[in-house]
Amino acid sequence: MIGRLLRRTAGTAIVAATAIGQRRVPFLPRKQLDAIRDRRIRRIVSYAARTVPYYKDLFTRERIDVREIRGATELDKLPVLDRDHVRSEPMLFVARTRAGRTGIPFLTSGSTGTPIGIRHDKRSLLANIAYGEREREPVNKVCGGAFRPKEMYVGYDTSTFKKVIEFYEEHTALPVKPRRRFVSLLEPLDSIAAIVNEEQPDVIVGYGGWVDLFFRSVEARGLEIAMPRMVMYMGEEMPRGGRDYIEQHYGIPVLSRYNAVESFKIGFFCEERSGFHIHEDLCHVRIRTTDGRQANPGESGEVIISNLVNYASVLLNYPIGDVAAATSELCACGRTFSRLSELEGRVEDVLALPDGRFLHPRAIWQVFKDIPGVLQYQLTQHGGGRYQLTIVTVDEQLFRSALDQALPELRRLLGSENIEARWSREIDRSGHGKFRTVVRAKSL
Ligand SMILES: [Zn+2]
Numbered sequence: 001m002i003g004r005l006l007r008r009t010a011g012t013a014i015v016a017a018t019a020i021g022q023r024r025v026p027f028l029p030r031k032q033l034d035a036i037r038d039r040r041i042r043r044i045v046s047y048a049a050r051t052v053p054y055y056k057d058l059f060t061r062e063r064i065d066v067r068e069i070r071g072a073t074e075l076d077k078l079p080v081l082d083r084d085h086v087r088s089e090p091m092l093f094v095a096r097t098r099a100g101r102t103g104i105p106f107l108t109s110g111s112t113g114t115p116i117g118i119r120h121d122k123r124s125l126l127a128n129i130a131y132g133e134r135e136r137e138p139v140n141k142v143c144g145g146a147f148r149p150k151e152m153y154v155g156y157d158t159s160t161f162k163k164v165i166e167f168y169e170e171h172t173a174l175p176v177k178p179r180r181r182f183v184s185l186l187e188p189l190d191s192i193a194a195i196v197n198e199e200q201p202d203v204i205v206g207y208g209g210w211v212d213l214f215f216r217s218v219e220a221r222g223l224e225i226a227m228p229r230m231v232m233y234m235g236e237e238m239p240r241g242g243r244d245y246i247e248q249h250y251g252i253p254v255l256s257r258y259n260a261v262e263s264f265k266i267g268f269f270c271e272e273r274s275g276f277h278i279h280e281d282l283c284h285v286r287i288r289t290t291d292g293r294q295a296n297p298g299e300s301g302e303v304i305i306s307n308l309v310n311y312a313s314v315l316l317n318y319p320i321g322d323v324a325a326a327t328s329e330l331c332a333c334g335r336t337f338s339r340l341s342e343l344e345g346r347v348e349d350v351l352a353l354p355d356g357r358f359l360h361p362r363a364i365w366q367v368f369k370d371i372p373g374v375l376q377y378q379l380t381q382h383g384g385g386r387y388q389l390t391i392v393t394v395d396e397q398l399f400r401s402a403l404d405q406a407l408p409e410l411r412r413l414l415g416s417e418n419i420e421a422r423w424s425r426e427i428d429r430s431g432h433g434k435f436r437t438v439v440r441a442k443s444l
Contacts, residue, residue, distance in 0.1 A: 004170070011126050011171035018130035026134050026270075026277060026335040033336055036281045038071030040308040045069045047095065048314045054092040055314065072284055080288070080304060080317045083116070090117040093313050099123070103312025104167060106160050108261045109235075109433050118261050119312035125167060127309065128264050131282060135257060135268040138333075142253050142271050143202050143229045151180045152201035152228075154192060154210060155235070156429075160261060185210050189426055193223045200226045208238035208256070209376070209435030213392065213427065215246045216375040220394045227252060234259060236434035237322075237343040239376065240365050243273075256342065262315055263307040267340055270333040276324075277337035282309050285340065287326050288319070297328040302347055303340070321347050349438050354385050355415050361438040367409045373398035376427055380439045385416040390424050399423035 028036075048055035049066045058079070059066060069075055086093055094100045103119030143149040155161060181199055183192055185206065192214065196204065206214070211233045218225055231246055234257040243254045258267035258276045263283045267276030278285050284306040287295035295301035303324050306316040325341040351359040368374050368391075376392040389410070393399045403421050411417055427435060 007171055008173045012173050014123060014126040015129045015172055018127040019133055022130055022133035023137055025281065026337045028336060030336050033280060034071070037284065037308070040281060041071050041075050041284065041306070042069065044306075044308055044311070044314065045075065045316070047311060048316065051095040051097050051100070052093060052314045053096070055316075075284065075306060075316065076286055076294070078317050080319055081315065083319060083321065086315065086318070087114055087116045090313065093315060094119055095311060095314060097311070099311040100313075104163065106163065106261045109158075116262070117313075118315075120264070120310050121312040122167075122171070124309045124311065125164075125264075126171060129168065129172070131265050131279065134279070135265075138255065138269065138271045139203065139230065139232070142255065148179055149202035149229070150199070151203045151205055152183060152196065152199055153180055154183045154185045154204065154206035154214075156186075157182070157184055185429060189214055189217050190221070190223070193218060193225050196225045196228075202229045203232055204228045204230075205232040205234070207235040207435060208233040208242065209236055209427070209437075210429070211254075212239050212242035212245070213376045215242075215250065217394075217426075219249065220373070220375055229253075230255060232256065236436070237345060239437055240362070241369060243342070258340070258343070260305075260320055262313075262318060262320055263305050263310070266305060267337075270331060270335055272331055272333045274331055274339065275327060275342060276340040277331065277335050278340055280337055283307055285326075285338075287324065287340075295326065298325055300325045300341075300344055303343075319347070323347060323349075346434075346436060348440060349436060351381050351414075351438060351440065353415060357415070359413060361436075363413055364410075364438055367406050367413070368402075371402045371405050374402050376437075378427060378435075378437055378439065379410075380441055382441045385414075385418055387414060387416060387419045389419055389421040390427065391421065392424050392427060394425070396423050 046066050049059045050056070094103065099121035100119065103121045104125060105117055105119050107115040107117055109115065139149060181201065183195055204211070211231060227250060229252070231252055231254045233254065246252055246254050253273060255269040255273060256276070257269070259265060265279045266283045266285065267278045270277055286304050287301040288304050289295050289299065289301040300323055303320050303322040305318050305320050323344040323346065327339045327341065331339060345361055349361045353359055364379055368377050373393045374391060378390045380388040382388065391399055391402050393402060407419065410419055429435060
């Protein structure tokens with residue numbers, strides 16, 4: 001009992017101390033922000049070189065003097081990690097320190113292959129609550145004022161989610177608890193609509209693909225729901241056109257957050273909703289083109305992250321698997337945090353066709369975007385030019401006509417006659433992974 005009380009007091013103190021000034025950080029002058037970021041980079045690089053097996057070995061082998069890494073410019077020159085290496089030998093990246101040993105283990109969602117084990121040190125988990133202040137500000141603004149918005153969180157009741165909640169309950173005694181109701185996204189859409197009416201949340205929070213399907217289905221099924229003031233999506237990108245649809249059709253602003261098990265805070269939408277503001281002092285982000293160079297502003301490429309605040313699993317120059325573009329234009333909100341476009345998909349979403357061509361998911365989207373009644377679709381590539389297609393429509397008749405329109409073009413694009421189609425009213429999400437419109441079967 002005493003132990004728990006002490007733990008909670010200590011934890012709360014860390015949160016409170018970190019919270020000071022958090023709201024101002026995204027607005028700090030550029031120079032000051034760079035200085036904070038580079039200081040954190042120097043600190044974690046020197047820590048990694050001393051205590052993390054992978055980096056100890058790398059720095060010795062490559063004869064890199066850690067003192068030469070002064071900040072982001074030099075960090076970017078370190079080799080990019082191999083995700084499979086992190087997946088197969090996670091302990092190589094865990095610091096041989098107390099922070100590493102007592103770190104809390106999490107697993108990535110593993111939508112493509114085996115999940116990756118990542119530890120977060122306890123202090124960084126606590127500080128993460130305080131960093132949340134930065135992201136709450138635009139939400140409060142969009143929700144119109146200084147009250148605590150009531151959230152409805154539709155998601156997986158995953159171990160990560162539960163673990164974070166348990167950890168916070170064990171380690172903090174926060175005076176202000178978020179007003180949040182959790183609903184499993186495995187519930188049918190009609191039941192969730194009923195819960196929305198019962199709860200009347202200010203904010204609906206969910207995965208991108210789910211949010212898109214939910215609001216499209218509300219219209220298509222003629223459901224009446226108590227409209228929230230704001231919609232927030234995260235965990236996966238929203239299918240193309242989804243955000244515009246909700247904002248224009250329902251007049252509700254849609255915000256997003258970019259977070260991952262590998263780095264809890266990467267970026268967030270401000271009230272201008274013009275891409276993610278990057279938490280530059282917590283997670284250094286750069287974009288790499290397919291041929292390995294630094295992408296120009298506006299040019300799409302692979303997102304490479306360095307988590308600057310986690311002292312358990314240390315990941316520097318880690319390809320997180322998302323595709324996005326950076327922008328150099330300043331945002332109208334006045335925040336100095338640099339910006340990233342909305343996520344454009346996953347690196348592995350590009351299909352390699354048996355005839356040697358590559359097909360971007362955007363080409364598939366082009367096929368479906370103007371077909372009436374299509375609420376969502378999913379194309380899965382199996383070996384030997386075989387495909388499975390799921391189309392979500394309100395009824396089977398709409399499915400038939402959508403399929404008649406889509407099939408000839410899909411056959412041409414994929415160069416295959418072997419497309420097995422099925423109708424669905426909702427996408428099956430029981431696999432607990434991220435939803436993607438185009439999927440390569442795991443056996444490929
Ligand atoms: Zn902004």
